Amino acid sequence: METFPVIDLEKLNGEGRGEVMELIKDACENWGFFELVNHGISHDFMDSVEKLTKEHYRKCMEQRFKEMVESKGLEAVQSEINDLDWESTFFLRHLPVSNISEIPDLDEVYRKAMKEFAFQLEKLAEQLLDLLCENLGLEKGYLKKAFYGSKGPTFGTKVSNYPPCPKPDLIKGLRAHTDAGGIILLFQDDKVSGLQLLKDGKWIDVPPMRHSIVINIGDQLEVITNGKYKSVMHRVVVQPDGNRMSIASFYNPGSDAVIYPAPLLIEKEAEKGQVYPKFVFEDYMNLYAGLKFQAKEPRFEAMKAMESTINLGPIPTV
Incomplete structure (x- = not known):
């Protein structure tokens, strides 16, 4: 079994950079996910964020979640539930x-x-985007610029707790879903596992590691790289004991950013041609809202159909 990629960012500054x-x-090419250690965010600070997040859940959200479970009769379900997630969440918008x-x-x-x-x-997201640019042979700052739109990128955080579940099966x-946006940075519980990704038809655990940040590729990076990097289906399985904390931050294009494959990457693989359409990010998000838990390919097809009916201007520059 291949081992899940864990990357030590500290080694970027020495002779291990190439590796x-x-x-x-x-x-990026074979997993759509990786885990970062020594990423520059202080461990003490991460411990503090985790402690505060878990306290906030206990104080403000746990009771509400129990009431929701009770009102829907979820503890007594006998068959699989496909239209509901066992999670307690709130959202923060930063940009x-x-x-x-x-x-x-x-x-x-x-x-x-x-x-x-x-x-x-x-x-950290912007540093990673530049590292991806370097690997792709794009000029530094290309991905940040592609995400920019007229008001800069969209950046937000989904804070989730996955309480113990009596019927985890x-x-x-x-x-299961792919993420609609750009690059996702996840600070997950290191004691209670649950995150899995689909690789070669099998569900693989994303290992909980203390003080790591898990990175995954969203649909927009798949489009911009013309499919060189792909967003990957992932899910969270609940556990019968232990409350799992998850803080997922989404660094996404601005709502009016025009997204399309990088011309340089199309040139490099001329025989492949442009595989993905050109569209406005907000239009993609509007479509995604109703189709999140379905395959991504029909979403790209729907955008392709829309492309011929709208006039998309040039990419805004910073």
């Missing part, structure tokens, strides 16, 4: 405009910590 870049390339001050129930310490955490993840924590 690290090769590992990132292989992970282009933050809504963190408007989220109820967040105490000041937690609010401040999440703001700082998002700032550090944003920097019948209810998914989060149903």
Whole structure:
């Protein structure tokens, strides 16, 4: 069995750089996922974010979740449930405009910590996009520019808890899907596992590792790389004991960003041609909202059909 790619970012600064870049390339081309260690975010700070997130769940969300389970009779289900996820979540928006001050129930310490955490993840996302540019042979900053739109990228965080589930064989924590956006940075529980990705027809566990950040490729990077990097189906399976924490931050294109395969990559693989359509990110998201838990290929086809009916201007530059 191949081992899940774990990449030590600290080695970028020494003679191991070539090897690290090769590992990132292989992970992007063959896995769609990888795990980062020594990524520059302090371990103490991550411990603090985890502690505050778990406290917030216990204080503000646990009771609500129990009431939802009770009202839907989920503890007594006898057959598989395909239209519901066993998760308790809230969302934070950071860019282009933050809504963190408007989220109820967040105490000041937690609010401040999440703001700082998002700032550090944003920097890490941009560093990673430049590493991908380097591997793809694109000019530095190309992917950031492609995501920019008129107001910069969209960046937000989904904070989830997956409480213990009495029927883990019948209810998914989060149903299988690919992520619609750009690059996803996940800080996951290192004690309670559950995240799995689909590789070569098999579900593989993404190993919980202390202080790591899990990275995965979204649909937009698949389009921009003309399929060289692919977004991958993944899901969360729930456990009968242990509450799993997950903080997923999505660095996505701006809503009006025009997304299309990088011309240089099409040139490099001329015989393959342009496989993916050109579209406005917001249009893709509107479609995705209703089709999240279905295969991505029909979404790309629908965008291709739309492409001929709308006039898309040039890519905005920063």
